Amino acid sequence: MVISPQxxxxxxxxxxxxxIEAGAGPAELINDGRTRKFADLARIEVLDGQxxxxxxxxxxxxxxxxxxxxxECHPLGSQAFMPLHDRPVPLVxxxxxxxxxxxxxxxxxxxxxxxxxxxxxxxxxDQLSLGRPSAYLVIDRLGAGDNLQVVSLDKELWLQx
Amino acid sequence: MVISPQxxxxxxxxxxxxxIEAGAGPAELINDGRTRKFADLARIEVLDGQxxxxxxxxxxxxxxxxxxxxxECHPLGSQAFMPLHDRPVPLVxxxxxxxxxxxxxxxxxxxxxxxxxxxxxxxxxDQLSLGRPSAYLVIDRLGAGDNLQVVSLDKELWLQx
Numbered sequence: 317m318v319i320s321p322q323x324x325x326x327x328x329x330x331x332x333x334x335x336i337e338a339g340a341g342p343a344e345l346i347n348d349g350r351t352r353k354f355a356d357l358a359r360i361e362v363l364d365g366q367x368x369x370x371x372x373x374x375x376x377x378x379x380x381x382x383x384x385x386x387x388e389c390h391p392l393g394s395q396a397f398m399p400l401h402d403r404p405v406p407l408v409x410x411x412x413x414x415x416x417x418x419x420x421x422x423x424x425x426x427x428x429x430x431x432x433x434x435x436x437x438x439x440x441x442d443q444l445s446l447g448r449p450s451a452y453l454v455i456d457r458l459g460a461g462d463n464l465q466v467v468s469l470d471k472e473l474w475l476q477x
Numbered sequence: 478m479v480i481s482p483q484x485x486x487x488x489x490x491x492x493x494x495x496x497i498e499a500g501a502g503p504a505e506l507i508n509d510g511r512t513r514k515f516a517d518l519a520r521i522e523v524l525d526g527q528x529x530x531x532x533x534x535x536x537x538x539x540x541x542x543x544x545x546x547x548x549e550c551h552p553l554g555s556q557a558f559m560p561l562h563d564r565p566v567p568l569v570x571x572x573x574x575x576x577x578x579x580x581x582x583x584x585x586x587x588x589x590x591x592x593x594x595x596x597x598x599x600x601x602x603d604q605l606s607l608g609r610p611s612a613y614l615v616i617d618r619l620g621a622g623d624n625l626q627v628v629s630l631d632k633e634l635w636l637q638x
Contacts, residue, residue: 350536350603353533353615354533354534358531359529367521370517370519370559371517371518374515375512376512378511398614400559431614453592
């Protein structure tokens with residue numbers, strides 16, 4: 317099977333989390349009028365009182381078509397990814413809850429300006445980049461505890477544009 | 478008085494917060510070896526249990542020299558700024574606690590790849606940009622409560638490179 321990403325929009329991504337982008341809500345004017353603040357685009361939920369921490373990822377790109385062998389989830393907290401570059405980024409998700417099957421997986425691709433935040437427990441492929449080495453700011457729960465589940469997919473599923 | 482920024486480094490910024498950058502600690506190899514993770518570069522502390530939220534700022538640049546008329550602080554939580562561009566950003570800070578005086582203010586400038594996280598209560602000028610319109614991801618405490626203090630400086634202080 318082959319899955320092709322659709323454009324990332326707040327509406328279609330709502331079951332999985334939030335899109336971090338200008339225009340997702342009204343802008344507030346702050347800093348003596350110099351700054352438009354697009355406020356509260358995503359929240360970092362942590363379900364067990366552990367701290368919220370910031371990480372930098374530096375990732376090698378993948379070649380397409382790319383075999384999506386496994387998905388993972390973090391049941392104890394949200395995880396947000398903000399690209400520190402302006403190229404489109406693919407993401408592959410499935411609803412929180414039961415382990416995903418190849419036929420309920422969705423793929424999205426950003427417009428080059430968007431970040432995204434996954435709700436706790438949302439299944440997702442690990443972070444993918446296209447074209448060239450790419451950096452990200454990642455924000456999530458830190459700490460010990462069982463916050464990583466990984467499943468292998470039941471069918472061979474390839475990501476292709 | 479004129480203040481000129483020094484290069485932002487973890488060592489000199491430690492009294493005020495954390496620098497968000499590659500190389501601040503060892504990298505962990507994740508995502509089947511495709512990603513170098515520079516983990517736990519900064520923590521978002523929230524002192525009263527309110528949520529952590531993500532915002533996008535889009536800011537107009539300032540002209541130098543720039544008059545630093547007021548500083549502010551957020552006593553109930555950290556505030557992190559990650560530039561979504563690769564140009565140097567100035568920041569102006571003073572130690573948490575007593576209202577700042579012009580003579581205990583420090584100015585830093587990023588190297589174009591760094592973000593920074595202010596500890597709760599650290600006095601700082603509002604977010605400044607140079608050269609052209611600039612976007613940022615901002616991460617901080619959300620919610621009601623007295624989380625903003627503003628003071629006017631006791632002397633005329635100008636930021637200049």
